[in-house]
Amino acid sequence: SQDLGIAKEEDFVLTSTTREEVTAASLSNVEDGDTLYVLQDKNQELSAQVRERVSFLPHYDTIVKGGMYEYYASEGQNPLPYAFAELIDNALAAVSDNKTSRKIEIRLHLDDNYIFVLDNGRGMSSRQLNNWAVYRLSKFIRKEKKALEEEIERLPFNAPRSLNSDISYFGVGGKQAVFFIGSSTRMITRPKGHQDVHELTISKDQFEEKEKNREAIYSGFIRNRKAADACHTNEGEELLRDVILEEKDKDCFTTVVITGINPTHIPYLKGNFNAWTTQLAHIYHFYLHGPNGNVANESERSKFFKNIDISVKLCVRGREPQVMHLRDVVNDMQTRCIRTAASAFEFKATVEGTGIVEGVLRYHPFLYDKETFPHDPFEIKEEDQEETSDTRPARGRRPIFECYWNGRLIPYTCIEDFDWCAAPKKAKHVPLECFNRVSGVLWTNDKFQVSTNKLTFMDLEMRLKDKNTAYCRVIGKNQEKRTDIGKEFSSWLAECHEKHDKQIRFSHFTGSTLRPDL
Amino acid sequence: SQDLGIAKEEDFVLTSTTREEVTAASLSNVEDGDTLYVLQDKNQELSAQVRERVSFLPHYDTIVKGGMYEYYASEGQNPLPYAFAELIDNALAAVSDNKTSRKIEIRLHLDDNYIFVLDNGRGMSSRQLNNWAVYRLSKFIRKEKKALEEEIERLPFNAPRSLNSDISYFGVGGKQAVFFIGSSTRMITRPKGHQDVHELTISKDQFEEKEKNREAIYSGFIRNRKAADACHTNEGEELLRDVILEEKDKDCFTTVVITGINPTHIPYLKGNFNAWTTQLAHIYHFYLHGPNGNVANESERSKFFKNIDISVKLCVRGREPQVMHLRDVVNDMQTRCIRTAASAFEFKATVEGTGIVEGVLRYHPFLYDKETFPHDPFEIKEEDQEETSDTRPARGRRPIFECYWNGRLIPYTCIEDFDWCAAPKKAKHVPLECFNRVSGVLWTNDKFQVSTNKLTFMDLEMRLKDKNTAYCRVIGKNQEKRTDIGKEFSSWLAECHEKHDKQIRFSHFTGSTLRPDL
Numbered sequence A, B: 001s002q003d004l005g006i007a008k009e010e011d012f013v014l015t016s017t018t019r020e021e022v023t024a025a026s027l028s029n030v031e032d033g034d035t036l037y038v039l040q041d042k043n044q045e046l047s048a049q050v051r052e053r054v055s056f057l058p059h060y061d062t063i064v065k066g067g068m069y070e071y072y073a074s075e076g077q078n079p080l081p082y083a084f085a086e087l088i089d090n091a092l093a094a095v096s097d098n099k100t101s102r103k104i105e106i107r108l109h110l111d112d113n114y115i116f117v118l119d120n121g122r123g124m125s126s127r128q129l130n131n132w133a134v135y136r137l138s139k140f141i142r143k144e145k146k147a148l149e150e151e152i153e154r155l156p157f158n159a160p161r162s163l164n165s166d167i168s169y170f171g172v173g174g175k176q177a178v179f180f181i182g183s184s185t186r187m188i189t190r191p192k193g194h195q196d197v198h199e200l201t202i203s204k205d206q207f208e209e210k211e212k213n214r215e216a217i218y219s220g221f222i223r224n225r226k227a228a229d230a231c232h233t234n235e236g237e238e239l240l241r242d243v244i245l246e247e248k249d250k251d252c253f254t255t256v257v258i259t260g261i262n263p264t265h266i267p268y269l270k271g272n273f274n275a276w277t278t279q280l281a282h283i284y285h286f287y288l289h290g291p292n293g294n295v296a297n298e299s300e301r302s303k304f305f306k307n308i309d310i311s312v313k314l315c316v317r318g319r320e321p322q323v324m325h326l327r328d329v330v331n332d333m334q335t336r337c338i339r340t341a342a343s344a345f346e347f348k349a350t351v352e353g354t355g356i357v358e359g360v361l362r363y364h365p366f367l368y369d370k371e372t373f374p375h376d377p378f379e380i381k382e383e384d385q386e387e388t389s390d391t392r393p394a395r396g397r398r399p400i401f402e403c404y405w406n407g408r409l410i411p412y413t414c415i416e417d418f419d420w421c422a423a424p425k426k427a428k429h430v431p432l433e434c435f436n437r438v439s440g441v442l443w444t445n446d447k448f449q450v451s452t453n454k455l456t457f458m459d460l461e462m463r464l465k466d467k468n469t470a471y472c473r474v475i476g477k478n479q480e481k482r483t484d485i486g487k488e489f490s491s492w493l494a495e496c497h498e499k500h501d502k503q504i505r506f507s508h509f510t511g512s513t514l515r516p517d518l
């Protein structure tokens, strides 16, 4: 209805920018904000350049499908534990300056389609809760500058083995995880020192609804209320109500409520409870047990991290709930490695431009009639594995090193070996099989980068194998030995073999005897 | 300035939702849209629940850093070729129904900080160009329903070896790639059958500028103009202007213009030109040479895909430009495997609920004094590799199978072997080393899922190794053999060994003789 300055007698056509003529019949195809041309004929050349305003808001699948193609399976592993790990990461960061208990609880009510992840950490203000929902808003670019500075000051940068509780980086982990697990998330949180509880829900249904109604996709409401006020819950939400009523006894906290659980996850979560809780215990081994890990001798275990309690509770209707405190797990691979090790070899790698990687090698001796190198009880064995050629003893063909980033396992990056600890082609001082009795761990902080799904390191192996990377053995309380690490390793390995391998060799078979005393 | 219904004599405080008092001094901290409370005292309990409107637009790092932690390096490989591959994927999809030539060109002007990726495909309308910029708007949810239906109809679903030219899935690839390579992208495109050219630029600087000015982050302008109209280019943009002037001679096309090239990429792109173009030739091997690959005998090579021409041109100041047509590459691993193979064993896997995976195994015989299994000339050899134990002949410890998805290589997923083709523990009919003379390829379509960065399959190995997956040998033109595949494989391998392995054994060393005829 604007005057376009067209003389009455002129012929003209109205077209879209794709040069389709807009007629009375096709008018309904024109959408709000579409640019139209007034032309003398449909195929007229544009006499001048035309700028057409467009908007390109990321589709909500950015959030809803963020994790779907990221936590992929590998080597027969189900990726679900890694999604839960993202939520534990966030909770561990949140409890990092709790004075007394650091409590993290996963509660699975699978028959009722609820998963709760609760922590008694510092919680979030409504502004922080709002920021939680902003995809890719990492702590490095967040507006709450003051808080960040405090946070950085608080961080124990020289934490042994990088157990700094600062396991956040990209601003995507939590969102990817919850939408991998289910289709709707309610965050309930009460920040430290404040009396109000804040709630925010984002869900696939909401997004779809808003798209349908042409509302702003990325907007919603934070609900501010007093603690334990559940008057906004509906019928059928009894479990949610119960969790809200628990707020009465709590100081600060965060509760992640996931619903719309992807049905394909349910059989795995129910049927493989031991396997996946053990995997979580493995991922957080050093947070659960301190820098020395879950050594058998309790007096040697670190007390520093002892008040971390991560538990998983599985509620299935008609059965007693099953609870697993991750620090009670003793069959995770780290515990097994630590407890079967006869000797340890600690070292440091100094990497150009970044700092320090800590490492340990452990020797799992041959005792009497078998290797003591531990086996993962949950490993899926291929049926015919046993029959293939090239079976190597003890560690088999697995790489030596597992790698931890800020104290948590990055599961898909393993490092085979380094020059100085690889088996030579021909045995020199020790039998070749001794090289296969070695397991190892590496610890880095976030000076090394990981992929957004925290499943792989991006640059660790390359930089560790750089020719400028220097290795040295560490003895006792952080004392570095100047001797060539290869020599140190060789003599350590030779010593391990001599001292710890105990092989019985039967020289002559004389027939079997029945021992009546057994 | 609203009347809040507070009686004059009442005392009240104004606080933020974090209960910080808003005073004249702190008023500047209050941002637009912030919710404030009017309370009797700062710590008063909320008498009723309060809903506070929030918005949580994804941060622009969603786009700008989308690829940064995704195209990670692995095993010493530089991930840059995989970023270029995303742009080639898009171009291949765009040229899929070109009748005559299908031309894709990468031009690198590294001294001038420009990279162009040009194709003569169907281009994009301004609406489609707008959709290009929408992160995570996959073809499955796009609004241009009509176009999609046409597209689906057009797709050769039964393309041999899944060479269907339909290498798009998530709606993120191109954006991730360009922002991994540089910091600004201009898309220039002219859709098939239309005379107008459309341009859209998105860049890190733009995003930052808009954030600073509190403008809508995800909005911009598409410039519509006639072909070869470069009047909007500035001084210093001569290369861009030249590319625009080339539009004169073109029908439909798309040109991706990347600037702000990440300086860390430049030495690699210049110094490893042969290595990374060869890697691209490997990724698109079957698009370049057809389903049979780059066989030595030209008459056996497929003509179907012959009009695909992907080229890379490297311009460095003061040197002649270097041009590589990918179909001329003969030292990529696929070509080497195909050309050293003495025999091939084709098979099919029928996977529950999905359809078909095609596969081939090839035998690389031992000839006279050495293995013919090819070696990757660009592989980074670890210095001490040779000295370690457990060196196996020919393929070494590498997995057998490389895997292609919709005809393009998914580089990080390799499959070691299947039960029926794995080496047994003890040699039975053929020597064990014969099993190590085998290479293989698997082809799937998008019934199998890949991760968003197209570097790994998510479920291929698991589903192939499922007990319900059935394998059968394929002979000649798609004829399936019913016999047990393990038996078929064994007899094929035995035959390969007998017919093709030619070993000379010198029984007795009698001293060296100088042959005067050489």
Ligand SMILES: Nc1ncnc2c1ncn2[C@@H]1O[C@H](COP(=O)(O)OP(=O)(O)OP(=O)(O)O)[C@@H](O)[C@H]1O
Pocket (backbone or CB within 6 Å): A086, A089, A090, A091, A094, A119, A121, A122, A123, A124, A128, A131, A132, A137, A138, A139, A167, A168, A169, A170, A171, A172, A173, A174, A175, A176, A254
């Ligand atoms: N349980 C929690 N307690 C307190 N704050 C939390 C909690 N979970 C998340 N947050 C806040 O929300 C932010 C976003 O979490 P999210 O996991 O999505 O990304 P991130 O942790 O910042 O980065 P990453 O992608 O590495 O996980 C966190 O940085 C943190 O400030």
Ligand SMILES: Nc1ncnc2c1ncn2[C@@H]1O[C@H](COP(=O)(O)OP(=O)(O)OP(=O)(O)O)[C@@H](O)[C@H]1O
Pocket (backbone or CB within 6 Å): B086, B089, B090, B091, B094, B119, B121, B122, B123, B124, B128, B131, B132, B137, B138, B139, B167, B168, B169, B170, B171, B172, B173, B174, B175, B176, B254
């Ligand atoms: N060279 C091109 N010619 C024509 N259309 C293109 C071209 N490049 C991109 N597009 C269009 O832009 C869309 C977005 O491209 P982008 O690579 O970001 O995601 P995608 O290809 O849809 O999915 P994926 O994440 O699997 O790459 C494509 O689906 C296609 O419609």
Ligand SMILES: [Mg+2]
Pocket (backbone or CB within 6 Å): A086, A089, A090, A167, A168, A169, A172, A173, A174
């Ligand atoms: Mg996180």
Ligand SMILES: [Mg+2]
Pocket (backbone or CB within 6 Å): B086, B089, B090, B167, B168, B169, B172, B173, B174
């Ligand atoms: Mg793409």
